[in-house]
Amino acid sequence: MSRVRARVAPVLLGAVLLLFFGLLLRSSLDPACSSIRADHDRRMSQSEALLARLSSLSIRDRCDFYRERAALFADKVRPGQACISPGRGPDANRVRTEARLYGDLAQGCSL
Numbered sequence: 001m002s003r004v005r006a007r008v009a010p011v012l013l014g015a016v017l018l019l020f021f022g023l024l025l026r027s028s029l030d031p032a033c034s035s036i037r038a039d040h041d042r043r044m045s046q047s048e049a050l051l052a053r054l055s056s057l058s059i060r061d062r063c064d065f066y067r068e069r070a071a072l073f074a075d076k077v078r079p080g081q082a083c084i085s086p087g088r089g090p091d092a093n094r095v096r097t098e099a100r101l102y103g104d105l106a107q108g109c110s111l
Contacts, residue, residue, distance in 0.1 A: 044072055047072060051065075059109075063109030066105040069098075069102040070099060070102035070103040070105070070106045073095055073096075073098045076099070077095055
């Protein structure tokens with residue numbers, strides 16, 4: 001019995017690991033996610049370029065920047081958005097905090 005268990009256990013463990021990594025790889029190569037990720041990355045790089053020259057923007061442009069940035073980070077923390085979500089942990093907390101910060105800044109502009 002122990003010989004059978006010694007042979008079957010590694011095979012089962014290998015099968016489970018293969019399934020897990022297969023699902024992980026499939027979600028990272030999902031064609032629906034690639035267009036979402038590409039659009040989000042494009043918008044994020046434009047936003048990063050604006051962030052570098054934020055002090056030279058007019059008040060109205062700053063408000064537009066804050067709204068766009070809040071929307072970008074809100075997309076990342078939206079439940080069910082596995083394509084661009086940071087998942088859990090410290091990175092997710094940072095993204096939530098930035099989403100809240102830019103949301104508050106955008107709301108302050110509209111007052």
